Amino acid sequence: MSTKELDNFKNSGDYIQSLDRGLQVIQAFSEKNHALSVTDVSKLTGLSRPVARRILLTLQHLGFAESENGIFRLTARALSLGYAYLASNNTWSMAHPFMRDFVAKTGESCSISILDGTDILYVARVSAKRIMSINLDVGSRLPAYATSMGHVLLANLPEEELEAHLDSFQYEQFTDKTITSKEELRDVLKDVYDKGWGGVDQQFEEGLRSIAVPIRDAQGKTIAAINCSVHAGRISKQMLRDEFLPVLRECSNNISQAIASANSSPHL
Amino acid sequence: MSTKELDNFKNSGDYIQSLDRGLQVIQAFSEKNHALSVTDVSKLTGLSRPVARRILLTLQHLGFAESENGIFRLTARALSLGYAYLASNNTWSMAHPFMRDFVAKTGESCSISILDGTDILYVARVSAKRIMSINLDVGSRLPAYATSMGHVLLANLPEEELEAHLDSFQYEQFTDKTITSKEELRDVLKDVYDKGWGGVDQQFEEGLRSIAVPIRDAQGKTIAAINCSVHAGRISKQMLRDEFLPVLRECSNNISQAIASANSSPHL
Structure with missing residues (x-):
């Protein structure tokens, strides 16, 4: 997929921006960035703070993240996403x-x-x-x-x-x-x-x-x-x-x- | 997170339904279900066919899935999602x-x-x-x-x-x-x-x-x-x-x- 094709797709009615952004937030976590605030995620992904916050809260309520004092971490459930590929x-x-x-x-x-x-x-x-x-x-x-x-x-x-x-x-x-x-x-x-x-x-x-x-x-x-x-x-x-x-x-x-x-x- | 708390959250303004659904679609793939049509994904997740289709197309354009003759498979990029947890x-x-x-x-x-x-x-x-x-x-x-x-x-x-x-x-x-x-x-x-x-x-x-x-x-x-x-x-x-x-x-x-x-x- 070239950048141009992706841009074209983004302008089509089929693109689901929230899904794209959610996956970006999951991937913002890494060895170096294992515990992130809303502001951290906003900086790492380029998303606005309100958007980053809603995504983190959604991930938390779905069990993919946990938070303590405003700091979010991924949970082991995120492994299920990678496992879906390995198993298939x-x-x-x-x-x-x-x-x-x-x-x-x-x-x-x-x-x-x-x-x-x-x-x-x-x-x-x-x-x-x-x-x-x-x-x-x-x-x-x-x-x-x-x-x-x-x-x-x-x-x-x-x-x-x-x-x-x-x-x-x-x-x-x-x-x-x-x-x-x-x-x-x-x-x-x-x-x-x-x-x-x-x-x-x-x-x-x-x-x-x-x-x-x-x-x-x-x-x-x-x-x-x-x-x-x-x-x-x-x-x-x-x-x-x-x-x-x-x-x-x-x-x-x-x-x-x-x-x-x-x-x-x-x-x- | 209890079912009730999750239900309450879903009724709040912070819940991003498309992200929830997208993660459900990724997890629909498994060893048994490694190659899925839009209809298959719709049946496995309970999502409507148009919604399942848009999610699969979005995953495909983001590089997390590939398709051939209407059959979708996850790509290795899905590993990045699980790796985000392991690395963190x-x-x-x-x-x-x-x-x-x-x-x-x-x-x-x-x-x-x-x-x-x-x-x-x-x-x-x-x-x-x-x-x-x-x-x-x-x-x-x-x-x-x-x-x-x-x-x-x-x-x-x-x-x-x-x-x-x-x-x-x-x-x-x-x-x-x-x-x-x-x-x-x-x-x-x-x-x-x-x-x-x-x-x-x-x-x-x-x-x-x-x-x-x-x-x-x-x-x-x-x-x-x-x-x-x-x-x-x-x-x-x-x-x-x-x-x-x-x-x-x-x-x-x-x-x-x-x-x-x-x-x-x-x-x-």
């Missing part, structure tokens, strides 16, 4: 056994994400025992241009879509290695496409490096990316490439095959 | 290391849930490698009266709230062992309260048995329940009670302590 989509649960196999073989974490706007969105994750980071749980987002999965997903876009993405990024310098130029990113993505995998070394966060490969459907279309992320101090770039990449490729192939056979089955 | 609440991520420890010691799965209306709602889960069931993923719900965590949560409610819950259950007979009488359930819950743990043997599903204990806050109030669920054919009731219960209690105590010290820290 068994693709990523099919991937789990293969991801576990990867983690067992390498001792490192493994995630799957898809492209959603300018972000990658985590849809599955199996973490190695040593790491527990809620920041990278299912449902979290990272900017596509600074991550290995983002590179893989971008590199496999049709030309026009890729250019639109390159234009829409807000290139932020996360570390001194972050790529912040459209031209440089285009060159890197060309290389990622040619070699069939992407690697990012501390471009998003100091001390974090990762490699990623595509997950393809039966028609060969890239539908997701799978990665392995490690602490830079423990695993060298060479080890990632020489030892982990082949295991990750095997994992990705197994998942692609499982998806293809599930989709060709008349029972699914 | 680190209580359950603190519990993870202790749950993993439990799974490592017993080889069985471990979950945490809270009471949400008449259901238990899963907020954390670490599964043993042999089981992969999306039905019991974070965000899923089960009827409180037929589960060990539900029994623990209900047993620790104040008298009046317990009675209101006993009255509001739609006692469904899932197996020939399901408790479907309010009086019998009250007796069982009394026993659960006295001994400090709950056990359910195939009351919800044939072949599934589980034990659960409370997780308490610093004031001793039960804020969640933690369980261990096993295949009845592999683990006897005696083994659950004699070998797993002490490990589960230790796990629950560790989590309660972690929550208490996190809440007493000025940095959280």
Whole structure:
């Protein structure tokens, strides 16, 4: 959906503005912003205070939020909304056994994400025992241009879509290695496409490096990316490439095959 | 929030009906109902077809749903809504290391849930490698009266709230062992309260048995329940009670302590 199409839709009689705004308010809550006043929500969303207040009160009365002294927090019931997707989509649960196999073989974490706007969105994750980071749980987002999965997903876009993405990024310098130029990113993505995998070394966060490969459907279309992320101090770039990449490729192939056979089955 | 309070709120000027309805439509999607037409959504939610249609179109244009030939599915973006809760609440991520420890010691799965209306709602889960069931993923719900965590949560409610819950259950007979009488359930819950743990043997599903204990806050109030669920054919009731219960209690105590010290820290 392009911005223009969305604008057109908003002018149609079918658009329900209150629903749009309500979902914006839910998404205003985050690790950093876990307890918000009406004024906070108004600032984060750009909605007026009276509108923000009515939405928060409605969420509270429906059980999705709770409040104490004018400070609102989401309740666990909000999980039901994300669960509606997970329960209705068994693709990523099919991937789990293969991801576990990867983690067992390498001792490192493994995630799957898809492209959603300018972000990658985590849809599955199996973490190695040593790491527990809620920041990278299912449902979290990272900017596509600074991550290995983002590179893989971008590199496999049709030309026009890729250019639109390159234009829409807000290139932020996360570390001194972050790529912040459209031209440089285009060159890197060309290389990622040619070699069939992407690697990012501390471009998003100091001390974090990762490699990623595509997950393809039966028609060969890239539908997701799978990665392995490690602490830079423990695993060298060479080890990632020489030892982990082949295991990750095997994992990705197994998942692609499982998806293809599930989709060709008349029972699914 | 009682039904009466909710009704009163709905008659106030603050209630946003479209938001309520939109969230109902999102929750209409499930494993069973993963691809829905306007008519399906209308039937599942009780909303009129024109209203259901406008909500689905709005969700589609906001990127939360996609459609093909009039059939709608949720997209991964819906995960962002549940993630907003997870990211804004680190209580359950603190519990993870202790749950993993439990799974490592017993080889069985471990979950945490809270009471949400008449259901238990899963907020954390670490599964043993042999089981992969999306039905019991974070965000899923089960009827409180037929589960060990539900029994623990209900047993620790104040008298009046317990009675209101006993009255509001739609006692469904899932197996020939399901408790479907309010009086019998009250007796069982009394026993659960006295001994400090709950056990359910195939009351919800044939072949599934589980034990659960409370997780308490610093004031001793039960804020969640933690369980261990096993295949009845592999683990006897005696083994659950004699070998797993002490490990589960230790796990629950560790989590309660972690929550208490996190809440007493000025940095959280």
